[in-house]
Amino acid sequence: MDRQRFLFVSADAALVTDLAWQIHREGHDVKYYIEAESDREIGDGFVPKTDDWESEVEWADVIVFDDVWVGSDVGTGALARELRERGKAVVGGTPNTDRLEEDRGYAMEVLEEHGVDTIEHHVFRDFDAGIQHVRENPAPYVIKPLGEVQNVKRLLYVGNEDDGSDVVDVLNAYKKAWGHRMKGFQLQRKVEGVEIAVCGFFNGERFIDQVNFNFEHKKLFPGNIGPSTGEMGTSMFWAGRNELFEETLGTLEEWLAGEGYVGSIDINCIVNETGIYPLEFTPRFGYPTIALQEESIESSTGRFFSDLARGADPDLEVHRGFQVGVRVVLPPFPFDDEKTYDENSRNAAIVFQSDSREGIHLEDTKNVDGQWRVAGESGMPLVVTGKGETMQQARERCYARIEDVVIPNMYYRDDIGERWTAGDGDRLQAWGYLGP
Known part of the structure; x- marks a missing residue:
């Protein structure tokens, strides 16, 4: 394809560095804007930067937004819609698709309006009302904060007690510690089964035929224990528009076309022998999901997103096996502790034991005179990926590459992808959700 000009916009934290770097390495012109002052060094030495993205709009052939947030407010969907109305090719959402992530109650309403069964859920703006609901309707629940505070991933809590007593205790604790910031929360009835996310790429009119199915690993420690994080790793594969897709994202194809949505949209679900139960939307790129999707895209990434933004039907070639991605992190991740970060992680050298x-x-990384270094303040420098014909082969390739990385104090989960081989794959096949 002809050389294209891509403008990447992080209207809050820097998230899309690796995609910008990938497309830059393919020979396209790239400019990257980062709003958060603490993140502005991320990507230095890897991709060209700009201090004013709006002044680059006319320069750009394709504009890519990486998230729904503009600082502490939802808002990139409105920006993307305005740019489309000006005739620009944009990867990004709309105000209503942004709301799918910001307002979990609204997201469930949209699904229900399109005939999708949802788990029993209730939105509360008052802690005492939520506590009373659990006491009157005892059961295990999941607590999901709403609004800006939902980005504090460790606040998501999955209840274990049949009478909901642990959920009551946690809500009482949140009322004292987070009542000034947590303006609302959703209580969702806990359902047992296989957790799987269905991810489609939408071109403004329809989904492309290749569908991505991925398995998130949010807890900090192997065995799925410890505090919740944004993500510690992901395993995935690509398939066609099977039953699992058609009963979830596929039901929203007409609605998304009416919105004019362009980009990746993901719906996380619990699946069991009785049905498919959506949990939450990600109407944007997932992180580190997009890095792993890059690993599996075997055609031009730049052409794919250029075609997608222009409403074309992209010619996407993907690896037909399995893929595994692992996030490599540093202290104090997933917590915020400036002293610990300064002493253990800030500006740390990233060393490789081979030339490969x-x-x-890239996540929070910069290049200083050829030396890779940790950047930003989050302690998430790298994602390492691997692919193979089986999940086990993908795991082995990924973890072999991690052994080539040396960063003092680095840590990561060593069990990404094991759930598939331990039985999740067999259960999904037996229930018939992964057929043609």
Whole structure:
């Protein structure tokens, strides 16, 4: 394809560095804007930057937004819609698709309006009302904060007690510690089964035929224990528009076309022998999901997103096996502690024991005179990926690449992808959700 000009916009934290780097390496012109002052060094030395993205709009052939947030407010969907109305090719959402992530109650309403069964859920703006509901309707619940505070991933709580007593205790604690910031929360009835996310790419009119199915690993420690994080790793594969897709994202194809949505949209679900139960939307790129999707895209990434933004039907070639991605992190992740970060992680050198950078993806990283260094303040420098014909082969390739990385104090989960081989894959096949 002809050389294109891509403008990447992080209207809050820097998230899309690796995609910008990938497309830049393919020979396209790239400019990257980061709003958060603490993140502005991320990507230095890897991708060209701009201090004013709005002044680059006329320069750009394709504009890519990486998230729904503009600082502490939802808002990139409105920006993307305005740019489309000006005739620009944009990867990004709309105000209503942004709301799918910001307002979980609204997201469930949209699904229900399109005939999708949802788990029993209730939105509360008052802690005492939520506590009373659990006491009157005892059961295990999941607590999901609403609004800006939902980005504090460790606040998501999955209840274990049949009478809901642990959920009551947690809500009482949140009322004291977070009542000034947590303006609301959703209580969702806990359902047992296989957790799987269905991810489609939408071109403004329809989904492309290739569908991505991925398995998130949000807890900090192996065995799925410890505090919740944004994500510690992901395993995935690509398939067609099967039953699992058609009963979830597929039901929203006409609605998304009416919105003019362009980009990746993901719906996380619990699946069991009785049905498919959506949990939440990600109407944007997932992180580190997009890095792993890059690993599996075997055609031009730049052409794919250029075609997608223009409403074309992209010619996407993907790896037909399995893929595994692992986030490599540093202290104090997933917590905020400036002193610990300064002493253990800030500006740390990233060393490789070979010349290969295959499967190495950027998160909070910069390049200073050829030396890779940790950047920003989050302690998430890299995502390492691997692919194979089986999940086990993908795991082995990924973890072999991690062994090539040396960063003092680095840590990561060593069990990404094991759930598939331990039985999740067999259960999904037996229930018939992964057929043609």
